[in-house]
Amino acid sequence: MKKLFITFMLLIAWGAFGAAESFKLELYGDSQKTGGLRLSVPLIDLRTVIQPDKYNFGIQLSTSKFIKKLPVEVKFGNLSASGSLSRLNSPELSSSTSPFSNGIISTTGLTASLPGYTSFSKAESTFLQIKTNQLTTHPFTMYLNLWFSPENPDPVFSAMIYDKFFDNRLIISSSFTTGRFMYEANDSSSWFLDNPHYMADSHTCSLIQFSTEIKNKTRKNSIYTGFMTAIYESPFGPLTAAYRLDLKLSIKHTDFYASAFLNQYEDILTSSAKLLSPSVQLKCGFLTKKPVPAKNQKLYFIKTGANIYSRINLTKPEHPLRLNAGFQLTSEITTLSLSVSGNAKLLAASAELPPEDISFTSISMQFKNSWYLKTFTPAITLSAEKRFDDSSDSDSGKMKYKAQLNLTNNSRHKISGNCTFSFSSKDKEITDKKFSAGLTCRMNIKAVTIIGKLTISSLYLE
Secondary structure, X not given: OHHHHHHHHHHHHHHHHHOHHHOEEEEEEEOOOOEEEEEEEOOEEEEEEEEOOEEEXXXXXXXXXXXXXXXXXXXXXXXXXXEHHHHHHOOOOOOOOOOOOOOOOOOOOEEEEOOOOOOOOOOOEEEEEEEOOOOOOOOOEEEEEEEEOOOOOOOEXXXXXXXXXXXXXXXXXXXXXXXXXXXXXXXXXXXXXXXXXXXXXXXXXXXXXXXXXXXXXXXXXXXXXXXXEEEEEOOOOOEEEEEEEEEEEXXXXXXXXXXXXXXXOOOEEOOOOOEEOOEEXXXXXXXXXXXXXXXXXXXXXEEEEEEEEEEEEOOOOEEEEEEEEEEEXXXXXXXXXXXXXXXXXXXXXXXXXXXXEEEEEEEEEEEEEEEOOOOEEEEEEEEEEEEOOOOOXXXXXXXXXXXXXXXXXXXXXXEEEEEEEEEEEEOOEEEEEEEEEEEEEEEEEOOEXXXXXXXXXXXXXX
């Protein structure tokens, strides 16, 4: 701790006197007895977070401001790895997509971020990135990444190639990520269960991504195509693979998109030890945003979107189905949106037969309204969810309600507050009442930012 404290003092002194124009200091504290610090000076970004029984540390060294042709970035501490690793951990489509988001993924390499103020679950690791973004203009720009973590037996490697052609009308990206990852033994399985027994070990997992985007600048049209292959070494020996395809067609103010995912194997174990069941997943929809001029010469934007998601299980007779639709109106002073989502199950007599019936499981509605006033910004969110009766679900037949209010002042020193109240009802009785509130104060004094956060949460059960 003494060495760490001395390091803090030297960095602060150097940043304050040697590079005052690039010196930034952020101090954080909250009601959960958390204290944090973020210090940014040329070359170095430092973060540390302390709780009574937990401690996080992270430091980043970057030469991008001084060696622009071949910048190098090194990170060490309780890092959170993401990017292509997140897709290797879970390659499936997301069923909870908002109607105002297309869910299309772009090609990316391995990334890592320094610890935040509230996460304490990451082991100490090291991340290295080398860019060739200005070393050569063609044929490509390359990103090389390495992540060293004690949770993995070997380093995780990632390489990404990116380039633009024909005056930025054609963009091509390609990425490759690979590494060995640990998984625990499956002791709960036996001969009469779906998943066979296997011992704890490590396996190789790799991800290949490729995407192209063609743009027509004069008509503001574009076509995006993305392909992804996730390859996993099975605990039983052979290699298994899952595939994903993303398509998006943009015509002026409207996007049409579709995604597909395929897994034919029963024994796919991902890099996060997640077991994937065989399935075909499909999602498609549209999203449009059009400007509407008003009589007072102000401009309004109307956004509408809808999508549908389905998961066809190859070994089960039930297939989830989800529909989302929404409408949003935005002006200079307010944003108003309304979205509706419905969940259902397609039922078949067996996994080999096509669905012959549909069962609705839930429907939900959400309303949001934000106002951008001169002195403060209020926002309110109201949502309700209805679960339909199902003998296999103990929560069926319930109604869930939620109301949230947010207030933020529009000044140099920001104060924002929020409160949330939710409850459920069944058979005309109110249950599971919950209330939470939070207050965040952010003071900006030249290069120093001080953040304080207070949270309150309570649960009432009847």
